Every structure is written in C-alpha cells, then in structure tokens.
Amino acid sequence: MLAMPRLSLDLPAIDVTDLQKRYGRIDALAGLTMAVGRGEVFGFLGPNGAGKTTTVKLLLGLARPTSGGGSVLGAPLGDLATRRKIGYLPELFRYQPWLPARDVLMLHGQLIGMPRGRRRAAADEALGLVGLADRAGDTVGKFSKGMQQRLGLAVALLGEPALVVLDEPTSALDPIGRVEVRGIIRQAADRGATIFLNSHLLSEVEQVCDRIAVIDHGRVVAIGELDDVLGVSETEIRASGLAAADLAAVEAFGSPSLTGDRLVIRPMNPERVPDLVATLVGMGARIHEVRTGRTSLEQRFIELVAQDRPPDGTPSATVLR
Amino acid sequence: MITIAWLTIGEAARRRVLWVLVALALVAVALTTWGVASLLDLGRREGVSELQLRLGVSQILIFIAFMFGFVLVMTAAFFGSPAIAGDIESGIVQALLARPLRRSSYLVGRWLGLAIVIVGYAVLSGLLAIFAVDVVSGYRPPNALLPVAYLAGQAIVLLSLTVLLSTRLPPIAGGAIAVVAYGLAWMAGVLGKIGLAIGTSGLVGLADASRLLLPTDAMWQGVVYGLEPAFVIDAIGDTPAGRGNPFFAETPPSPEIVAWAVVWVVVVLVLATSQLRRREL
Numbered sequence: 001m002l003a004m005p006r007l008s009l010d011l012p013a014i015d016v017t018d019l020q021k022r023y024g025r026i027d028a029l030a031g032l033t034m035a036v037g038r039g040e041v042f043g044f045l046g047p048n049g050a051g052k053t054t055t056v057k058l059l060l061g062l063a064r065p066t067s068g069g070g071s072v073l074g075a076p077l078g079d080l081a082t083r084r085k086i087g088y089l090p091e092l093f094r095y096q097p098w099l100p101a102r103d104v105l106m107l108h109g110q111l112i113g114m115p116r117g118r119r120r121a122a123a124d125e126a127l128g129l130v131g132l133a134d135r136a137g138d139t140v141g142k143f144s145k146g147m148q149q150r151l152g153l154a155v156a157l158l159g160e161p162a163l164v165v166l167d168e169p170t171s172a173l174d175p176i177g178r179v180e181v182r183g184i185i186r187q188a189a190d191r192g193a194t195i196f197l198n199s200h201l202l203s204e205v206e207q208v209c210d211r212i213a214v215i216d217h218g219r220v221v222a223i224g225e226l227d228d229v230l231g232v233s234e235t236e237i238r239a240s241g242l243a244a245a246d247l248a249a250v251e252a253f254g255s256p257s258l259t260g261d262r263l264v265i266r267p268m269n270p271e272r273v274p275d276l277v278a279t280l281v282g283m284g285a286r287i288h289e290v291r292t293g294r295t296s297l298e299q300r301f302i303e304l305v306a307q308d309r310p311p312d313g314t315p316s317a318t319v320l321r
Numbered sequence: 322m323i324t325i326a327w328l329t330i331g332e333a334a335r336r337r338v339l340w341v342l343v344a345l346a347l348v349a350v351a352l353t354t355w356g357v358a359s360l361l362d363l364g365r366r367e368g369v370s371e372l373q374l375r376l377g378v379s380q381i382l383i384f385i386a387f388m389f390g391f392v393l394v395m396t397a398a399f400f401g402s403p404a405i406a407g408d409i410e411s412g413i414v415q416a417l418l419a420r421p422l423r424r425s426s427y428l429v430g431r432w433l434g435l436a437i438v439i440v441g442y443a444v445l446s447g448l449l450a451i452f453a454v455d456v457v458s459g460y461r462p463p464n465a466l467l468p469v470a471y472l473a474g475q476a477i478v479l480l481s482l483t484v485l486l487s488t489r490l491p492p493i494a495g496g497a498i499a500v501v502a503y504g505l506a507w508m509a510g511v512l513g514k515i516g517l518a519i520g521t522s523g524l525v526g527l528a529d530a531s532r533l534l535l536p537t538d539a540m541w542q543g544v545v546y547g548l549e550p551a552f553v554i555d556a557i558g559d560t561p562a563g564r565g566n567p568f569f570a571e572t573p574p575s576p577e578i579v580a581w582a583v584v585w586v587v588v589v590l591v592l593a594t595s596q597l598r599r600r601e602l
Contacts, residue, residue, distance in 0.1 A: 023601070060419045061419075062419060062601075062602040063601045080423065081421060083420055084421050088415075088419040090412060090416055092415065094412040094416070099331075107328065108416075108420065111324065111417070111420040112420060112421065113421070
C-alpha cells in the first residue's frame, strides 16, 4: 500500500471507476480505476497498447466506455459544457494547415466561448508562452513538426483551462524544447491547473509529475506519489569472501542476489546498512564498497509491467494503490 | 455550427482547385458565348428561321447546363468526400471535437459551408452563362433563376450523399461511390424517358424508384424544363421525340418530388450525424 498523495482527492479533477473499453474482441481498457486530484501534475505511464490514449479519449468524450464511468471536473465523462474548461493536446497533433497559427487559436477561443474582444490577445499570449510569438501570422502548413506540437500546446493552454490533457507533448521536440515544455507545464500547474500527462518519456514524467499511475493491459498496476512508487530502495555491496550459501543469513534485510562479488539487496531500508555490514563482516566477508540508491523510474516501470505479466502471459490481478 | 461553416468556406476558398474551377467556368462561358454568336451569324446567313435559332440556342444552353451540372456534381463529390473523413484521418477532428462542439453541429457546419460554396458557384456561373447567351442571342429562359436553383439542388443532393459516405469511408472511396451513384441515377432517368417514349412501364418505374433513392435526376429535369422556351414545350411536349429525349422535359419536377428531395437531404444529414456520433475517434 502506497502512502496517501500530497494533494487532496476530495474533489478530484478526474475520477473513474472500473472503466472498460472493448474494440471488437480486444479489451483496450479492462476496469481502470483511478483519481487525479485538482492541481496535480499527474503522469500516466504504460507500455505501448496499455490503453493510455484510449483513456484520454474516454475522458474527453471522443470515445464512449463499454462499461464503467466517472467524472471529469465534477461532470460526467464527455460532458459538453465541461469541455470549455479542458485543454487538450492530442497525440496526433494536426491543425488546419491553411490557417495562420493565430487564427487556429482564435478558432479554438471561439469554440470555448471566449469573448470576441479577448481572442486575439489570448491567442498571442498562448503563442508567446510556447515560443511562437514571431510566427503568429504564418500558416500552420509551413510549420515543422516540432512547431506544430508547440502550437498544439498553445491550443491546450488557451484560456487557462482547469484541466490540461497532454498526450505525449514532447514527442516531436528537441531536448531544448522538452526542457521548455517542462517549464510550461510547471507554470500551468502553479496557476492551479491540473495536468494529465500521458507520456512514455520516463525522465519527463519523473521531472514534472507529483503523482503517477502505471497502467498495463488496461488496468492501473501502480498509482501514487512519485516518491512512493519509486520508494523501493536498494543496497549494493562489493564484498569478497561471500558464497551463495551465505545469502540465507542476510534475507532478513531484504531479497538478496549475488553476482560475482556484487551483492544486491532489494528492497532494503537504507537505515539498516550498518547492521548489514556488521552481519557480513561477522560472516567473514571483506567489504570493498557500499552503495545505496533508489530505483529509477525506468527500472520500476519495467518491474511493474513484468509483475503484471506472469510467465503464463495472463495479467496479474494485483493492483497497488 | 456557424463557426464550422465559416471555417469550411475559408478552407474551400483557399483551395486552388476552387479557383481553377471558377477560371474554367469563365473560359467555358466565354467559349460558349462566342460559339452561340458564331452559330447565330451562320444560321442567319443561311436563312434559318428565328424560331429555329431560338430552339437551337435553348438546346445549347441545356448542353451547357449539363456540363455545368456535371462539374458541380464533381465539385460536390471532390469537396464533400474528404469533409469528415479527411479531418478524421488527419487528426484535425480530435482537437475540434474535444471542444464544446456537438458532432451534429460539426457535421452540419461542414455541410453548410460546402453547400454555400457550391450554391454560390452554381449561381454565379449559371447566371453568367445565361446572361452572356442572352446578350449575344437575345434568348433568355422564362425564369433564369429556376434552372440555376435546380442545378444547385442537384449538387446539394450529391453533396449530402458524399458527406454521409465521408462519415464512414475514406475520401477517395466516398467520392467515387457518389459519382457512380449520380451516373447511375442519370442513366435510370434516361431509361425512364425511353420507357415513356416506347410505353414500357418497367423502365418508367425504374426511373421513379431511382429518383426516390437519389433525387439528382429529378433536379436535372427541373434544369432542362427551366431552360426551355414555352413554344418548344408546346411544340414537342407530347410527341414520342419529346418524351424520349433526356435533354427535354415536358413538365417541371412535381412539388412532391421537390419536397422529397428536401426531405431526402434532411434524412441523409440525420443519418450522417448518427453515423458520426457512433464513430470512435
């Protein structure tokens, strides 16, 4: 059981229960249950085909759930009026190629009911935010892929929406662009927006998200604050004079594995390192190096997904909450 | 809906193909005007009667209308078939429909925008052709707006069909099916005329059924009727030659079939909306 999130889930921005989506004979979502608090930067992770984009489409009303349901900003999934308060950058970001960038934003301003007099200023402000201020009058067709993704981000942030759903927002950006987007996401979060970040760039998620959910086979396999999901610490010791038969003696500290002269114990509370070292020395081992560390998100992600797929290929029913 | 209609008009206006079509229409009007003037000049020199000349001019106008009608139908298919399918394929629709925009408003907005473009094109090119021929020949159909309205109606019927197909089929497939359906409906109309001339009720029934399924041919009959001078209708209306001629109409389309065409368009748009609502994006 992971610790309670930092932000309150009393009035969640997103709250879905047992959401299921079937395409023919394929279960894209097989009972997804999760809540995202208001004001959170929430990372949504999963391997290809896990159901991430399907979830986003259900949240926005672009697809309908086969069963289950939930709410977004307090309204049922797909509620028309609520969409005024949601900004969305699709994974497939395409905008009218014949329109100038500013006009694309003004069109979206009109669609969300922004007063006519505010649209141009809001469009220019959003373009400035994503670094496209000097290209406002250029048609979208002339934009590079990265610029179109920036434009999509501007569209998503237009009018300061309460919920911003970003589906792979940096897939077409260079490293500098990615850093800038992380800043933009944090800036939006600072003004109180909830950010739902669908990404497979683990480093990106690790750097900007307050909480994450990992999904596989259409179900949440782990959800919680980043530190809690990553909370599995490990201790690696380089020692001589150890044999496989000695491992039983250190199992009290965690699950040990020995490769050559490297002993790794995971998970293990770092506070217990002196006791472990004392035990090993008592067994006659000679300690050359001790290193404690936290599992990387990448490693934890692989573990969670592997855990969800036992050898027979059937997804595990265990859901970490 | 109005936002999407304006967006669609703007999109069409920026497409080169529309302006190429406008340019071709102007060239066609110019060539036709020159042709009619030359023909009249030749006819008068050869001593052809004025009545025969007027008949000839009215028939030329009908042929021009047939050509314009075909161009309009192709324009409707060309613009209508990617209207929804193209936006879905490109992904443009995802950003739009994630906004507080009903799918029905989006679809009807797309249809309305294209309908305005097509009606505008039909009215301008049609009236220009009638006016130009009037200037050189002195012949003007009894009510110039009537044939143009039917010409536009024919294109609107086909546009509605392509928009319906566009909710389910890729652009090229939808456009091709719509054009083939139009061709078949026209052929059924021709067969119906032949059936009338030789008294075969089966062929007449086939044409009637075809007009109910796709009322483009009924609209075409309205175009032909509207371009004919009254004396032609009186002279050959009730003869086998008149009844069997696909470029002649003794009567305008009945009010019932015109009303059916309107209902048909509404039903097709309702069907299209229902298809789009059910479509997973």
